Amino acid sequence: MSTSAARPIKSWVFIGLMLALAGLCLWLGNWQMQRLGEKEALIAAVEQRIHSAPVPVPPVADWEHLDSDALVFQPVTLAGRFGYNQTVTVFTNLSSARGAASGPGYWVMTPFALADGGTVFVNRGFIPQAFQEAAVTDGEAGDALVSISGLLRAGERAGFMTPEPNTSDRIEWVRDPQRLAAMVDPAMAPIAPFFIDMPAGAPGELPQGGETVLEFPNNHLGYAVTWYGFAIVAVVMLAFWGRRQFAGSRSDG
CATH class of the missing domain: 1.10.287 (Helix Hairpins)
Structure with missing residues (x-):
């Protein structure tokens, strides 16, 4: 050619x-x-949902096909028992804190056994690094039946560079309920695919709740x-x- x-x-x-x-x-x-x-x-x-009245947390029967996007940041109520001795901490660096504590530290994620069955991880709030060991070693199984409220949050997902959990010190890097479940008693299954953020407590109280970030890039x-x-x-x-x-x-x- x-x-x-x-x-x-x-x-x-x-x-x-x-x-x-x-x-x-x-x-x-x-x-x-x-x-x-x-x-x-x-x-x-979300702006409308977050100011709405609390609703009961979704029951176990709904977890498999739950649309988390339809409930994210929805105020919910739940009744059950804290498993304080099964607490897992998730590393974070809290900036623009509403409470007194900030900087490097951990979210205190404690499993909450629902009265009607199943377990939901509850983010009780932020603690500075110096309190991490106490958070995972102090506490009992939690026999008292209590009612709490908080914001429903969709579970986070680990990225390609996310480290493996430190099981010996009970430290995780993402608030992924399925990864957190690997560090608690298997008898607590099933584990909800979401977690709950607790509201702020008394000033200066640790863990420091009420640190939910309502930002959407x-x-x-x-x-x-x-x-x-x-x-x-x-x-x-x-x-x-x-x-x-x-x-x-x-x-x-």
């Missing part, structure tokens, strides 16, 4: 690639706008504008290229 014959084929391939690139960027921009709508709807729902509009910008750039580049090709063809003629 001569060079002159191959040139149109390469031109069509280039045009196809640029149009495909523009189409992909346009699709990604539309997807980000869809995600923006979903995120704004979630934020509005929402950068979808910026991402959408970026993708739309790439789509425009691809079309403009193709137009300039086509103009040069047309001008070159006329001069050759």
Whole structure:
């Protein structure tokens, strides 16, 4: 095939690639706008939900198919017994604290055996690093039946770089109920796929509750504008290229 014959084929391939690139960027921009709508709807729902009256915690029968997004940050009530001697601590670095304690420390995650069956991990609050050992060694099984309230939270998921749990010191790195369950008595199963954040207690009390962060990263509009910008750039580049090709063809003629 001569060079002159191959040139149109390469031109069509280039045009196809640029149009495909523009189409992909346009699709990604539309997807980000869809995600923006979903995120704004979630934020509005949570804002309304968090100020609503508490509801009973979902029963064990609902856990397998529970839609956590429909209940996240919902105030709930639950009755049962704390297993203080099964407490697990989750490392964190608390900034912008509402209470007096902040900085490196741990969430105190204590299993709560429901009166109606099943176990829910309860985040009793934050403690500084110096109190970690006491949090996991002090305490009994908790025979007293109590009623508590808090905010329902969806379980966190470990990432690729998340370390394995320190089972000897009862330290975890994410508030994942399934990972936490591996460090408690198997008789406490089944474990809920969510956990509960307790509200703030008396000033200066540890663990320091009421530290739930109500923030939702929402950068979808910026991402959408970026993708739309790439789509425009691809079309403009193709137009300039086509103009040069047309001008070159006329001069050759």
